[in-house]
Amino acid sequence: MSPSSDLFLEIQRAFPGETLKPQSLRAFPLGFFLSQDESPRQLLLIYQRQLSRRLRLALALDRLHLYPSQQVKINWPTKLEPLKAVRLLNDNLICWTNQSAYKFPRSPTSLFRMKKASQGRLALLNTPLASFIYPNQHCDLGEYIYRVGPVGRLLPLDRSSRSILDDFISSVLSWTLSEAKPNPNFDGLGVGMEHGDLHVNNVLIQNNGRLGIIDFDHTRMDGLPIIDLISFVVHFVGFYTYKDYPRALNESLSQSSQILATFKNEGFLKTSQLWEKYYRPEANRFFIINRENWINENSPEAKFFTQVNGVLSRYREQTH
Numbered sequence: 001m002s003p004s005s006d007l008f009l010e011i012q013r014a015f016p017g018e019t020l021k022p023q024s025l026r027a028f029p030l031g032f033f034l035s036q037d038e039s040p041r042q043l044l045l046i047y048q049r050q051l052s053r054r055l056r057l058a059l060a061l062d063r064l065h066l067y068p069s070q071q072v073k074i075n076w077p078t079k080l081e082p083l084k085a086v087r088l089l090n091d092n093l094i095c096w097t098n099q100s101a102y103k104f105p106r107s108p109t110s111l112f113r114m115k116k117a118s119q120g121r122l123a124l125l126n127t128p129l130a131s132f133i134y135p136n137q138h139c140d141l142g143e144y145i146y147r148v149g150p151v152g153r154l155l156p157l158d159r160s161s162r163s164i165l166d167d168f169i170s171s172v173l174s175w176t177l178s179e180a181k182p183n184p185n186f187d188g189l190g191v192g193m194e195h196g197d198l199h200v201n202n203v204l205i206q207n208n209g210r211l212g213i214i215d216f217d218h219t220r221m222d223g224l225p226i227i228d229l230i231s232f233v234v235h236f237v238g239f240y241t242y243k244d245y246p247r248a249l250n251e252s253l254s255q256s257s258q259i260l261a262t263f264k265n266e267g268f269l270k271t272s273q274l275w276e277k278y279y280r281p282e283a284n285r286f287f288i289i290n291r292e293n294w295i296n297e298n299s300p301e302a303k304f305f306t307q308v309n310g311v312l313s314r315y316r317e318q319t320h
Contacts, residue, residue, distance in 0.1 A: 008075040010093050010104045014139070014146045020075035023083050027070040029054040031088035043085050047096065049154040096151060103147040113217040114138065114145050120219030129193065132172050134204050134212025152204030155211065157240060162267040165203065168211045169232060170270035176225035177278045186224060187282035194223025196290070199235035218293075226283045227290050229274060233263045241266060246307045249291070253284055253315045288312050 012020065025033035026040070030052065034040045041059050044051060051059070061067035076083050081097035088094075091110040095102040105111040118138035124130060136149030155161050180190025195202075196218025205211050230252060237259055238248030251259040256279060264272040291312055295305045 010106055011075060011077075011095075013144045014102075014104055014141070015077045016141075018077045018079065021078045022073040023076050025072050025074055025083065025086060027072055029058050033072050033074065033086040035082070035084045038084065046151075046153055047085060047087070049157065099151060100148055101151050105144075105146070111145065114147060115140075117147075117215060117217040117219075118145060120216030123219065123221055124193070124216070127193070128175055129172060132168070132211075132213055134206075134214045136214065150206055152206050152212070154201060155203060155205045157200070159267055164211070165200065166268045166270050168203065169198075169268075170274060172213070173225065173229050173232075173271065173274050176228065177274060180225050186286065187280075189224055189226055189280065189283055189286070190278075191222055192225050194218075194220045194225055195228050196220060196223065197294070198228040198232050200232070200240070201235075224283065224286055226278055226280070227287055229271070229278065230283060230287050231290065232271070233259060233268075233275065236266065236268070237262050245304075246311045249308060250311045250314075253288075253311070256281070284315065288316060 008020070024036060026036055027033050028040060028044070032044065032047075032055075034043050040062060041051075044055060044059075048055070058067050058069075062069070074083065074086060076095075081099060083095055083097060085096045086093065088106075091105065091107040093104040093106055095104070103114070105114045118140065121133060121136070121138070124133060134149060134152065136147050138145055138147050155165055176193045177190065180192035182188050183191040195213065195216065197215060198213070202215045203211055203213055234248050234252045235245075237251075238245030241262055242248050248259060251262075260272060260275050260279075263275075291308065295309055295312075299305055300309070
């Protein structure tokens with residue numbers, strides 16, 4: 001099946017009965033298809049915090065007219081703005097127009113996760129966290145569901161942006177952690193609202209400068225908010241400070257004071273204060289379970305997840 005006809009099936013499911021018109025896009029690495037009418041570099045920098053080596057090489061070759069990119073026709077509803085970019089990512093099809101971003105699930109697993117995300121988001125709309133949610137909408141068609149919202153981008157990670165992110169995340173976690181109720185079934189840890197996968201890439205910034213959290217498919221109202229705090233710290237230090245997630249994970253489970261010092265040094269002062277107030281070693285065994293579920297939902301056989309699982313296995317017995 002050609003890429004264009006494959007993509008067409010998902011869009012057709014989302015817009016039954018709508019008139020569709022083919023648009024030509026150019027294929028680039030990492031699953032990107034870009035409009036031919038705009039600079040590919042400028043488009044990619046909207047949707048990526050930084051360009052990978054493969055994308056930089058493709059763009060360099062493209063400037064020299066040496067990149068053999070494939071032309072792909074994608075059928076798109078005529079009533080909507082023209083496509084600017086498309087990406088195939090993790091069994092999802094993401095489409096961007098000038099004003100809106102659409103996410104279409106492409107497998108039963110991703111369809112199930114989007115339905116869960118819709119339910120998780122709805123559960124939060126009647127809480128004080130409603131203003132911290134990115135303004136996406138889930139369009140549920142019964143057997144199919146897709147997500148649409150304003151175009152957003154990943155927040156830059158310079159010092160001033162980190163301060164903004166620190167204010168935002170600490171406000172969210174301050175509420176969830178303070179509202180959580182100690183539960184003896186969870187070693188006395190506070191039970192309450194848990195996002196379940198809170199990290200810097202699940203926070204988007206709109207063109208108006210407003211931040212919002214996305215991806216609520218792991219959200220629980222009877223979860224452990226402390227897991228969100230640990231997850232956010234370990235993810236940032238692992239992927240952006242050390243550029244070695246297994247190292248940060250190992251440090252969080254063995255030297256929590258060290259990973260906190262590293263995180264605080266990155267400029268997250270308010271979030272670090274929450275760690276000092278709420279973190280307890282008893283949370284480690286539940287964080288291990290959270291990470292095990294993360295591995296199983298992705299590619300357990302991949303080298304990266306094998307390394308992560310190797311770290312978890314060293315502490316699994318200690319924490320039970």
